[in-house]
Amino acid sequence: MSKKKSSEAYQKTFAFRFFRWFGGEKDPYLGELEMQPQDEYHVSEEAILRREKEHDAIMDKVYDAQHNKGLHLFHSLYEITSVLFCLFLIALLLVTVSYLPAVGTVTRPVNNEVAKRYIENGLEETGAVNIVAGMILDYRAFDTLGESHVLFVATITVLILLRLNKGQEDQNDRIFEPKNDAILQLVATFLVPIIIIFGIYIILNGHLGPGGGFSGGAVIGAGLVLYLNAFGFAKTERFFTEKTYKWVCFFSLSFYCLAKSYSFYTGANQLHSIIPKGTPGAILSSGLILPLNIAVGLVVACTIYAFYAMFRKGGF
Amino acid sequence: MNFICNFPFFSILLSLFSGTICSVLPAKAAKVVNRVVIAVVGLLSAVLLVYLVSVGEPFVYWMGHFPAPWGNEIRAGILEAGMALFFCIIMYLSMAGGAHKLYDEVDESKHNLYYILVNLLLSSLLALVYTNDMFTAYVFVEINTISACGLIMIRQVGRTIEAAVRYMIMSLLGSGLLLFGLCIMYDLTGHLLMSNIKESVGLLMANGEYQIPLIVSVALMCVGLCIKSALFPFHAWLPDAYGYSTVSSAAILSSLVSKGYIFLLIKIIYRVIGFRIFNSTRIIDVLFVFGLMGMIFGSISAIRENDIRRMIAFSSVAQIGYIYMGFGMGTQQGMVASVYHILSHAATKSLLFIAAIGLTEVSGGSRKFVDLTGAGYRNKWAGVAFTVGSLSMVGIPLFSGFISKLLFAQAAVQVEGKMLASLIVLGISTVLNAVYFMKTVIRIYTAAKDSPYEGISFGKMKIYAVTLLFFILLNVLLGVSSQPVVDLIERGLSMFA
Numbered sequence: 001m002s003k004k005k006s007s008e009a010y011q012k013t014f015a016f017r018f019f020r021w022f023g024g025e026k027d028p029y030l031g032e033l034e035m036q037p038q039d040e041y042h043v044s045e046e047a048i049l050r051r052e053k054e055h056d057a058i059m060d061k062v063y064d065a066q067h068n069k070g071l072h073l074f075h076s077l078y079e080i081t082s083v084l085f086c087l088f089l090i091a092l093l094l095v096t097v098s099y100l101p102a103v104g105t106v107t108r109p110v111n112n113e114v115a116k117r118y119i120e121n122g123l124e125e126t127g128a129v130n131i132v133a134g135m136i137l138d139y140r141a142f143d144t145l146g147e148s149h150v151l152f153v154a155t156i157t158v159l160i161l162l163r164l165n166k167g168q169e170d171q172n173d174r175i176f177e178p179k180n181d182a183i184l185q186l187v188a189t190f191l192v193p194i195i196i197i198f199g200i201y202i203i204l205n206g207h208l209g210p211g212g213g214f215s216g217g218a219v220i221g222a223g224l225v226l227y228l229n230a231f232g233f234a235k236t237e238r239f240f241t242e243k244t245y246k247w248v249c250f251f252s253l254s255f256y257c258l259a260k261s262y263s264f265y266t267g268a269n270q271l272h273s274i275i276p277k278g279t280p281g282a283i284l285s286s287g288l289i290l291p292l293n294i295a296v297g298l299v300v301a302c303t304i305y306a307f308y309a310m311f312r313k314g315g316f
Numbered sequence: 317m318n319f320i321c322n323f324p325f326f327s328i329l330l331s332l333f334s335g336t337i338c339s340v341l342p343a344k345a346a347k348v349v350n351r352v353v354i355a356v357v358g359l360l361s362a363v364l365l366v367y368l369v370s371v372g373e374p375f376v377y378w379m380g381h382f383p384a385p386w387g388n389e390i391r392a393g394i395l396e397a398g399m400a401l402f403f404c405i406i407m408y409l410s411m412a413g414g415a416h417k418l419y420d421e422v423d424e425s426k427h428n429l430y431y432i433l434v435n436l437l438l439s440s441l442l443a444l445v446y447t448n449d450m451f452t453a454y455v456f457v458e459i460n461t462i463s464a465c466g467l468i469m470i471r472q473v474g475r476t477i478e479a480a481v482r483y484m485i486m487s488l489l490g491s492g493l494l495l496f497g498l499c500i501m502y503d504l505t506g507h508l509l510m511s512n513i514k515e516s517v518g519l520l521m522a523n524g525e526y527q528i529p530l531i532v533s534v535a536l537m538c539v540g541l542c543i544k545s546a547l548f549p550f551h552a553w554l555p556d557a558y559g560y561s562t563v564s565s566a567a568i569l570s571s572l573v574s575k576g577y578i579f580l581l582i583k584i585i586y587r588v589i590g591f592r593i594f595n596s597t598r599i600i601d602v603l604f605v606f607g608l609m610g611m612i613f614g615s616i617s618a619i620r621e622n623d624i625r626r627m628i629a630f631s632s633v634a635q636i637g638y639i640y641m642g643f644g645m646g647t648q649q650g651m652v653a654s655v656y657h658i659l660s661h662a663a664t665k666s667l668l669f670i671a672a673i674g675l676t677e678v679s680g681g682s683r684k685f686v687d688l689t690g691a692g693y694r695n696k697w698a699g700v701a702f703t704v705g706s707l708s709m710v711g712i713p714l715f716s717g718f719i720s721k722l723l724f725a726q727a728a729v730q731v732e733g734k735m736l737a738s739l740i741v742l743g744i745s746t747v748l749n750a751v752y753f754m755k756t757v758i759r760i761y762t763a764a765k766d767s768p769y770e771g772i773s774f775g776k777m778k779i780y781a782v783t784l785l786f787f788i789l790l791n792v793l794l795g796v797s798s799q800p801v802v803d804l805i806e807r808g809l810s811m812f813a
Contacts, residue, residue: 065374090522096532100503109506116384142379142388146455153459160429246340253336261329267381
């Protein structure tokens with residue numbers, strides 16, 4: 001016979017809580033989860049009236065909307081011509097497409113020596129099993145270098161637009177957001193490590209199979225955003241601040257720039273490059289492609305997280 | 317291979333890398349890095365130009381271990397090196413002339429972001445100048461567009477945000493059309509490298525295959541680049557973008573960004589489609605007509621303007637019209653005149669923007685003509701510089717504008733069918749230019765009775781005044797010794813073919 005439990009001890013067990021929840025006696029989230037009902041958006045009547053008055057005054061003063069027949073005519077003409085123009089452009093492009101070489105035929109001009117060499121010699125020349133990775137990070141690495149700087153300059157412009165200036169920090173509205181959602185936190189605890197490991201796998205596997213820095217970085221970034229949503233800025237700030245972002249981006253892009261400069265320089269001057277190709281198929285192979293994938297992945301992950309943080313509170 | 321052949325690659329990578337470096341530096345250090353990089357790139361381009369003039373042959377440079385159609389490639393000739401040098405000079409002077417204004421208009425914590433944008437803009441301009449691959453050109457067009465947007469937006473007041481949004485929408489439309497054209501071209505030829513596309517296009521034209529998509533592709537690329545460089549009917553984004561951004565941004569945008577796209581168009585005409593094939597299409601007639609319309613309507617809008625910065629901005633529309641008129645003539649002389657006008661307009665327009673800011677500063681920050689009365693006496697350096705810029709724009713001998721008008725007129729005389737229209741519109745446009753520029757010059761040299769504003773002495777604006785001096789010298793240099801420059805342009809264009 002099993003030992004009898006005291007009712008106090010029983011109340012601490014999982015079974016007690018489960019049956020209580022099952023019987024509908026007590027909601028387990030009541031008292032555990034912080035729930036803030038949002039205030040309804042409220043505008044006083046006066047404010048609405050004032051706004052309408054101002055709007056009318058502006059329309060009257062600037063455009064003289066009621067008597068300005070020219071403006072009225074312009075607006076209707078503008079709408080008609082824009083629709084007509086769009087239709088014209090669509091028709092033009094459709095007609096053009098119908099004259100293009102048929103898809104799937106062997107004689108298409110795009111089936112030429114360029115694609116042939118990528119497919120036939122790609123593995124041997126770049127060491128990457130994934131031909132696409134070999135193309136974007138070795139054959140045409142200059143384009144990809146430009147492309148990663150497109151991301152960089154995009155973050156810089158978002159920083160300009162959304163980062164709060166000094167003295168404006170109290171303007172962010174994250175204080176009004178509900179925190180500590182238990183469901184989200186539980187799910188995030190399971191999902192975030194899996195998502196981030198999957199992202200790392202995509203990056204490290206980029207030269208062996210489908211994947212690469214851009215896609216893997218996006219997955220890691222999504223994992224970070226989920227973590228931030230579940231646990232709030234207080235937790236993420238312990239490992240990811242503006243400084244982290246700055247230095248990670250700096251080191252990744254610098255590494256990318258310098259490594260590729262070396263490779264461009266040796267290539268153009270017909271010098272011997274010291275970067276080994278490795279055995280195709282091994283994880284440490286294909287020369288610079290793996291490290292470059294890691295650099296691109298870091299930049300992309302940080303960029304996605306930074307965009308999200310900027311929109312949420314205008315800073316990290 | 318000579319070591320100097322590495323210089324185009326060094327310039328692009330140096331300016332790209334300096335953008336990354338500036339992101340971790342404080343504002344003051346970023347400023348130093350920015351100036352040093354522009355100066356170094358200018359120096360490299362100058363050495364490269366001298367080397368190319370002495371060798372007389374363009375060269376291609378592999379970006380990586382693989383030869384052309386498989387890997388990326390850049391190419392340098394006299395025109396490319398000359399453009400890179402000129403862009404660096406204008407950019408350095410624009411940054412120096414507008415530096416003091418940056419502190420008033422941009423939050424201190426965002427200064428290093430400004431320098432990042434300028435460095436990346438420089439690298440994208442250099443890549444557009446040197447590239448020999450259409451897709452590389454597209455990638456750097458993207459960088460150029462986004463950083464130009466940031467340069468407008470960094471001064472965060474209502475009108476600049478609106479201007480940046482407008483610029484972004486129009487500019488992205490242009491990029492999109494360029495990409496469409498590029499995709500169709502790739503589908504027809506199977507290449508992205510400029511010289512290979514040209515070969516295939518020549519074959520397609522000779523065999524009479526795929527005529528319709530070919531013309532559509534060329535037209536889409538032309539329209540895309542026309543939108544981005546503000547040819548007449550697509551200029552709606554321009555006055556606000558140039559008129560309300562910080563002064564360095566306005567000078568850089570008007571004299572470098574739009575010129576970068578025009579230079580790309582020249583490259584496409586010569587190196588992708590082929591000058592003769594391009595001239596056999598009707599597209600040049602369209603460019604010609606819109607160029608002429610821009611010359612007149614841009615000037616009329618400028619005359620109606622009551623804000624000095626917006627007036628200068630509208631004048632850009634007219635000047636871009638001149639450049640496209642030169643394309644539309646379809647002759648070598650017309651093209652030489654257009655390239656010369658790119659230089660002359662870039663030198664003059666940035667001078668005018670920088671000088672105008674000096675005039676408005678001594679008029680209580682107002683840009684209205686009423687307040688500018690007598691500003692030429694209050695800030696003597698800015699007054700003289702503005703006068704020089706105006707004279708050059710109108711086309712008075714001794715300044716660069718005169719030479720470009722002369723070249724356009726000479727080119728027009730040799731074109732059958734387009735001579736009369738070009739000459740008449742050139743005349744009308746000159747008169748209209750004179751109306752609004754001379755109006756402003758007379759206004760700033762009319763003595764103001766009991767003006768509330770105080771003048772400024774040389775001691776308080778040394779860097780600014782020296783910058784203006786260099787701008788004036790550049791203008792006079794282009795105007796007085798134009799023949800060597802024209803010779804270089806002719807040699808550079810013959811290297812393109």
